[in-house]
Amino acid sequence: MGIKGLTKLLADNAPKSMKEQKFESYFGRKIAIDASMSIYQFLIVVGRVGSELLTNEAGDVTSHLQGMFTRTIRLLEAGLKPAYIFDGKPPDLKKQELSKRFSKREDATEDLKTAQAEGDKESIEKFSKRTVKVTKQHNDDCKRLLRLMGVPVIEAPSEAEAECAALCKNGKVYAVASEDMDSLTFGAPRFLRHLMEPSSKKIPVMEFEIAKVLEELDLTMDQFIDLCILCGCDYCDSIRGIGGQTALKLIRQHGSIENILENINKERYQIPENWPYQEARRLFKEPLVSEPNDQLEIKWTAPDEEGLVTFLVNENGFNGERVTKAIEKIKAAKNKSSQGRLESFFKPAVSTSVPIKRKETSEKTTKETAKKKSKPGGGRKK
Amino acid sequence: MLELRLVQGSLLKKVLEAIRELVTDANFDCSGTGFSLQAMDSSHVALVALLLRSEGFEHYRCDRNLSMGMNLNNVSKMLRCAGNDDIVTIKADDGSDTVTFMFESPSQWNLSHSVFFFLCLFVEWLSFLRKGQDKIADFEMKLMDIDSEHLGIPEAEYHAIVRMPSSEFARICKDLSSIGDTVVISVTKEGVKFSTKGDIGTANIVCRQNTTVDKPEEATIIEMKEPVTLTFALRYMNSFTKATPLSSTVSLSLSSELPIVVEYKIAEMGYIRFYLAPKIEDEEEDVKPQV
Numbered sequence: 113m114g115i116k117g118l119t120k121l122l123a124d125n126a127p128k129s130m131k132e133q134k135f136e137s138y139f140g141r142k143i144a145i146d147a148s149m150s151i152y153q154f155l156i157v158v159g160r161v162g163s164e165l166l167t168n169e170a171g172d173v174t175s176h177l178q179g180m181f182t183r184t185i186r187l188l189e190a191g192l193k194p195a196y197i198f199d200g201k202p203p204d205l206k207k208q209e210l211s212k213r214f215s216k217r218e219d220a221t222e223d224l225k226t227a228q229a230e231g232d233k234e235s236i237e238k239f240s241k242r243t244v245k246v247t248k249q250h251n252d253d254c255k256r257l258l259r260l261m262g263v264p265v266i267e268a269p270s271e272a273e274a275e276c277a278a279l280c281k282n283g284k285v286y287a288v289a290s291e292d293m294d295s296l297t298f299g300a301p302r303f304l305r306h307l308m309e310p311s312s313k314k315i316p317v318m319e320f321e322i323a324k325v326l327e328e329l330d331l332t333m334d335q336f337i338d339l340c341i342l343c344g345c346d347y348c349d350s351i352r353g354i355g356g357q358t359a360l361k362l363i364r365q366h367g368s369i370e371n372i373l374e375n376i377n378k379e380r381y382q383i384p385e386n387w388p389y390q391e392a393r394r395l396f397k398e399p400l401v402s403e404p405n406d407q408l409e410i411k412w413t414a415p416d417e418e419g420l421v422t423f424l425v426n427e428n429g430f431n432g433e434r435v436t437k438a439i440e441k442i443k444a445a446k447n448k449s450s451q452g453r454l455e456s457f458f459k460p461a462v463s464t465s466v467p468i469k470r471k472e473t474s475e476k477t478t479k480e481t482a483k484k485k486s487k488p489g490g491g492r493k494k
Numbered sequence: 495m496l497e498l499r500l501v502q503g504s505l506l507k508k509v510l511e512a513i514r515e516l517v518t519d520a521n522f523d524c525s526g527t528g529f530s531l532q533a534m535d536s537s538h539v540a541l542v543a544l545l546l547r548s549e550g551f552e553h554y555r556c557d558r559n560l561s562m563g564m565n566l567n568n569v570s571k572m573l574r575c576a577g578n579d580d581i582v583t584i585k586a587d588d589g590s591d592t593v594t595f596m597f598e599s600p601s602q603w604n605l606s607h608s609v610f611f612f613l614c615l616f617v618e619w620l621s622f623l624r625k626g627q628d629k630i631a632d633f634e635m636k637l638m639d640i641d642s643e644h645l646g647i648p649e650a651e652y653h654a655i656v657r658m659p660s661s662e663f664a665r666i667c668k669d670l671s672s673i674g675d676t677v678v679i680s681v682t683k684e685g686v687k688f689s690t691k692g693d694i695g696t697a698n699i700v701c702r703q704n705t706t707v708d709k710p711e712e713a714t715i716i717e718m719k720e721p722v723t724l725t726f727a728l729r730y731m732n733s734f735t736k737a738t739p740l741s742s743t744v745s746l747s748l749s750s751e752l753p754i755v756v757e758y759k760i761a762e763m764g765y766i767r768f769y770l771a772p773k774i775e776d777e778e779e780d781v782k783p784q785v
Contacts, residue, residue, distance in 0.1 A: 131641065134536045136536045136537045137536055137538055139537040139539065351558060417587055423501070450773050450774050451539055451773050451774070452753075452771035452772055453537075453539060454538050454541050454753060454769065454775065455538060455541070455772050456771070457752060457771060458646060458647050458648075458753075459642055459645065459646050460644065460768075462644065465562070466558065467562075467563065468560060
């Protein structure tokens with residue numbers, strides 16, 4: 113899923129493009145969240161014991177609802193304004209990848225059966241995680257839940273990540289949250305990872321800025337897209353033997369996939385037959401998204417208390433008391449979101465002071481800084 | 495090279511106590527004009543700006559503009575080791591990743607001179623002995639790299655400026671926060687009104703202009719160009735009032751659609767100013783995010 117090894121590549125080659133941020137600092141910000149990815153994660157982790165998930169009386173899985181409910185409340189409580197974007201029709205090129213995933217899942221289902229027969233607990237857990245699939249029912253449940261909570265739901269014409277990126281480009285949202293690095297390839301100006309992690313894990317949010325990524329890698333957006341295709345994306349195969357580092361080197365040297373294909377040793381690197389890289393590039397560059405004018409104002413409304421109780425407590429066996437408490441939290445959070453941010457009043461200014469302690473990535477290439485570079489991240493604030 | 499010597503060491507302690515609840519890590523900036531700090535709280539709702547002008551220091555040497563990243567809790571720990579009468583010196587070398595706080599305890603026996611005049615000679619001898627025992631403590635603290643966002647704060651004309659005793663303001667904030675979470679501050683010709691609403695009821699406190707007082711610091715002065723009404727989170731206001739020991743008066747500057755400025759003047763040295771973004775009535779008016 114996503115772009116293979118891109119996080120590591122950026123950490124090594126463009127460290128300034130990623131910044132650890134405190135969860136609270138997104139206070140008051142509108143954030144577009146890739147819903148399918150989140151639901152998938154909830155199905156994997158929430159309330160899992162072996163191959164068993166949380167279920168209601170009828171035996172239907174409710175892990176996704178539980179996850180969606182609690183995590184969304186956490187976002188709201190911190191004053192964030194989340195909007196969930198759901199996948200539409202996948203592009204044709206992705207079908208291949210999807211069918212691959214399908215067959216993997218089939219394999220895992222087989223493996224799970226054997227493991228269950230043998231009673232191997234570790235394998236049961238491992239394989240059952242791999243059999244997880246987000247169904248239409250799961251998506252519909254979550255959409256209903258979110259609407260009842262007063263959180264906006266947007267259905268993308270095609271890929272959710274592309275739609276998120278488009279919303280962010282048009283300034284409808286401040287940032288895109290996903291675990292998929294694709295978002296950067298789609299050109300989301302600001303991209304957040306680990307936003308949906310449970311607070312108990314204490315993982316800081318990682319913020320990526322595409323402008324800084326391009327600046328530090330010294331690439332254009334088109335070149336960056338080519339780099340991602342070479343690294344390996346959802347839409348087509350990559351060239352065997354070319355990983356992130358090599359891809360970056362090649363792109364810097366030749367500038368585009370076409371030039372690379374002309375210049376590389378074809379004996380050493382096997383280029384897939386009928387390699388649809390141009391098609392993949394087009395999907396990243398001009399994905400099917402809604403027109404800026406069609407994008408409705410994203411609105412957050414008051415929760416439908418009765419609706420939530422009916423849906424969660426009566427239909428899905430949630431604890432009534434907890435749901436009522438959670439609704440109170442949503443209402444309290446609503447109040448909080450009216451707090452303004454200082455940045456809306458004051459603009460960032462450049463400080464003229466030089467840090468007394470020189471940063472390891474200082475632009476001045478004095479001997480001292482060169483020496484300090486040898487210990488990456490040594491002096492960084494944790 | 496940086497060397498700042500402050501006779502009133504306790505002042506630094508008070509400054510730290512005033513801001514460390516709001517901000518955990520911050521860059522202290524030193525320039526020829528003075529020692530300053532600007533930092534936001536983690537949710538970017540409040541900002542603190544501190545200035546201690548170079549003239550206020552007994553000795554001030556700063557060769558070039560420098561910024562030093564510090565964890566304020568750690569600074570506070572260091573400063574707690576200084577006595578209230580100690581002279582504090584802040585020192586740092588270029589390119590070093592530490593800062594040194596030096597505390598000098600003054601000779602305790604000097605007072606005795608005037609009181610026990612007849613024991614002058616004896617005391618002189620004693621204090622001579624004591625001088626040898628005067629304490630000098632050096633505390634070295636590690637600096638850190640902080641990516642802080644500096645905001646440019648334009649000079650603005652405020653619709654209303656209220657000056658009042660700082661203890662009075664602290665009391666109002668404390669009292670109101672036992673009833674509600676937010677305070678509505680409205681300034682009219684009649685005076686300044688602080689009000690709140692909570693589950694248990696409501697509260698309204700009105701302070702009228704009052705200049706006929708014995709001491710000037712007890713006065714309440716309202717300069718108003720236009721009436722204003724703004725709403726703020728009390729949690730932040732309460733943390734601003736931690737600066738009360740620094741000054742006997744506080745001034746509140748308000749303009750509609752601008753953050754409030756809560757300023758405590760630091761005698762002969764500078765100021766500590768807190769900026770707080772107001773609550774926005776209609777959330778759809780939300781300012782577009784900046785890229």
